[in-house]
Amino acid sequence: MNIVKASQHLNVVVEMASKLFLTFSCILFLASFMLPVLSHLQDPHLRPNTLSGNGGSLKAMQGCRKGDKVNGIRDLKLYLAHFGYLNYKKNPSATDLEENHFDEELEVAVKSYQVYYHLNATGILDEPTVSQIAMPRCGCLDKVTHGHTHNSIHTVSRYAFLPGTPRWNKGQLTYGFGPLFPARFIPPVDRAFGRWDAASQYFTFSRATSYQVADLKVTFQRVDHRDGSPFNGSGGVLAHAFSPPDGRVHFDADERWAIGAVPNAFDMESVAIHEIGHLLGLGHSQFQSAIMWSSFSSGVTKGLSSDDIQGLRALYGA
Incomplete structure (x- = not known):
């Protein structure tokens, strides 16, 4: 009698396990079908850097x-x-x-x-x-189109100015970091501001007493961060900045960042020097050795070139 009951109990357990397996399989199948659809609904508009x-x-x-x-x-x-x-x-x-x-x-x-x-x-x-x-690159534009023509932005030598030639009306600028900016990446950004400070003969940069009062605001952001220029996750656009006097610069938190030349990662200081150039009013350079060249390679470092310095001095008349 005990053997019969045990056999019946085993059959019930097997039947329940089979139903659970079938249910779980259906869930997996539906998930594999729906995830791409849900992803599209969350982001129905194609990002420019796709x-x-x-x-x-x-x-x-x-x-x-x-x-x-x-x-x-x-x-x-x-x-x-x-x-x-x-x-x-x-x-x-x-x-x-x-x-x-x-x-x-x-x-x-x-x-x-x-x-x-x-x-x-x-x-x-x-x-x-x-x-x-x-190539991974900065999210700021290279050129400005006018109607159906293909005129480039104001270019002197190979450096360029941003559309409308915006510039700061003061030489002393403060900068601050958003509350979620990783502490380990603050020193390389400090050094990046120092590079422009030493080279410009016009600007001096100092840390603000708070992020809110800073002229230049440095943050990490992800995907759609409500500035009209969403990031696309790892790869594609690494960072972008806004022209004077806006002062915002955003780094994509989904990228692999490093300090120095680390394989398969992007040097924070190098990219920061580039984005600070945009904060000051410089556009992308057509000189590949310039820091204002639009694209970046992983595992390398890069600094200011004579083209970058000449561009800033031309913009501010120094």
Whole structure:
């Protein structure tokens, strides 16, 4: 009798386990289906830097030229529009198939991008162009488009000023760190301000008594942080800054940051020097050795060049 009851109890346990396994499997299946959908609902608008963080799409488009229709061309148009090479204002959530058409205007924009980055200006998405687009970079624009023209921002030598040539009307500026800024990265940012202080012959920088009263506000942010320029997680845009007299500079907290040349990480001081240049009114330089060059490599350090210093002195008349 005990054996019969034990057998019946075992059957009940097996049946319950089977039901639980089936239920769990269904949940996993639904999760795998719904997560991409939920992700899209949370972020329905394509970010301008999507291409930079999506090497697969870029690789699929390599070799594209005028006349081609390939998935991802719309993303390329949005990328080039965001950084100032194309006057493209289509709704990012639209699904017009013609947006994936590699038209003449896009060819002109690709050529402009290639010229800016000293590449062979073919208008074709060749390997060097794709590699440059995939590079981690600053989120500030390179150029300003006017209507359907492709005029560059005010350029002297290879350095450039931000649109409208904004500048500070005082030489003594204070800076402060947001409450969540990692303490270990404060010293390299201090050093970055010191680099510009020593080189400018115009500015002096000092730590403010509080973050709220600082002229320049330094913070770590993630994804959509409500400034109109969302980060995209690891890869793509590393940081961005706002022109005078705004004073905000944001570093992407999802990137791997380091102090010094650490493999597969970005040197905080080097990127900070670049972003401080934007805070002072400098745009991106076309001189690759300049700190104001737009893209960065991991595992390396970089400092001010003569082009950066000449640009700041030209802007402030020193």
